[in-house]
Amino acid sequence: MFENINSPIQKISLAPFDNLFVKRDDLIDPFISGNKWRKLKYILIDVKAQKKSHLVTFGGAYSNHLVATAAAASRSNLKATAFVRGEQVHNEMLMLCKLFGMHLIFVDRESYRDKQLLFEGYFGNDAEAYFIDEGGASQQAVIGCAEIIDELPESYDHIFCAAGTGTTAAGLLNGIEKNKLKTKLHVIPVLKQGDFIRDEMEKYISISDQLQLHTEYHFGGYAKTTPALISFITDFTTATGLLIDPVYTAKMFFALVDLQKQGIIKKNEKILAIHTGGLLGMFGMKEKFNLV
Numbered sequence: 001m002f003e004n005i006n007s008p009i010q011k012i013s014l015a016p017f018d019n020l021f022v023k024r025d026d027l028i029d030p031f032i033s034g035n036k037w038r039k040l041k042y043i044l045i046d047v048k049a050q051k052k053s054h055l056v057t058f059g060g061a062y063s064n065h066l067v068a069t070a071a072a073a074s075r076s077n078l079k080a081t082a083f084v085r086g087e088q089v090h091n092e093m094l095m096l097c098k099l100f101g102m103h104l105i106f107v108d109r110e111s112y113r114d115k116q117l118l119f120e121g122y123f124g125n126d127a128e129a130y131f132i133d134e135g136g137a138s139q140q141a142v143i144g145c146a147e148i149i150d151e152l153p154e155s156y157d158h159i160f161c162a163a164g165t166g167t168t169a170a171g172l173l174n175g176i177e178k179n180k181l182k183t184k185l186h187v188i189p190v191l192k193q194g195d196f197i198r199d200e201m202e203k204y205i206s207i208s209d210q211l212q213l214h215t216e217y218h219f220g221g222y223a224k225t226t227p228a229l230i231s232f233i234t235d236f237t238t239a240t241g242l243l244i245d246p247v248y249t250a251k252m253f254f255a256l257v258d259l260q261k262q263g264i265i266k267k268n269e270k271i272l273a274i275h276t277g278g279l280l281g282m283f284g285m286k287e288k289f290n291l292v
């Protein structure tokens with residue numbers, strides 16, 4: 001299932017850009033989407049090496065990571081359990097998790113904070129259980145995300161990605177350094193006070209001045225939107241035929257367009273945006289779109 005995939009790179013026409021490309025990691029798989037596939041690849045190799053058979057992980061009720069883990073577990077004949085943050089709910093994402101056979105345990109926000117304690121409390125005696133952090137954040141995930149860079153057939157002036165935990169960004173920067181590219185990596189944190197992403201990345205790799213963190217594009221915080229972001233998504237999708245989600249990739253593309261307007265990015269430079277997938281999550285926000 002985790003054979004090398006080499007997701008396609010497509011040129012998109014979006015004024016005023018002359019050389020804008022998108023790495024379509026969203027096309028890797030509908031459920032193990034985008035960077036979640038990249039992250040799980042080496043985690044599952046480690047699971048097999050350690051002869052574990054039960055994935056235990058964590059996420060919110062609209063987590064792309066939970067759906068990805070559930071699908072990956074069922075395809076690899078592994079058991080999966082998720083601790084879901086907040087009160088018991090049902091939605092499209094959790095329905096998919098259950099269809100793939102994942103067991104869900106809802107925990108209040110306070111207990112959710114100490115993930116290691118939850119794991120020990122429930123599965124401390126389960127020798128088969130394997131801890132996967134929220135969002136799949138891990139050293140293995142960084143290795144998987146670095147392979148995005150190995151797949152590039154040519155070099156780019158700028159690469160853009162969205163960041164939640166910064167694991168994907170760490171992998172990309174690591175790949176850029178390993179391949180001795182001069183590419184600048186522009187990272188757009190989707191949470192407020194996004195400077196913490198630098199510290200998160202530093203847990204895994206050493207950071208060069210090729211990293212540019214743009215912390216002004218969170219639109220109020222994680223999973224928060226504004227009417228401006230929603231109309232950006234509508235215009236972008238109409239213009240390019242490419243679907244983007246309000247939580248991650250829309251914030252990245254908004255930043256890219258805005259940085260060009262500011263003159264920080266030139267319209268003729270060669271740019272690659274990483275489409276990290278995660279489109280299912282937007283169904284949790286359909287009322288925001290006001291398109292009915």
Ligand SMILES: *Cc1c(COP(=O)(O)O)cnc(C)c1O
Pocket residue numbers: 034035036064065135162163164165166167168169248249276277278279
């Ligand atoms: C999870 C996710 C991210 C965040 O990736 P990190 O490695 O946690 O920074 C970005 N984009 C999409 C679509 C995601 O689902």
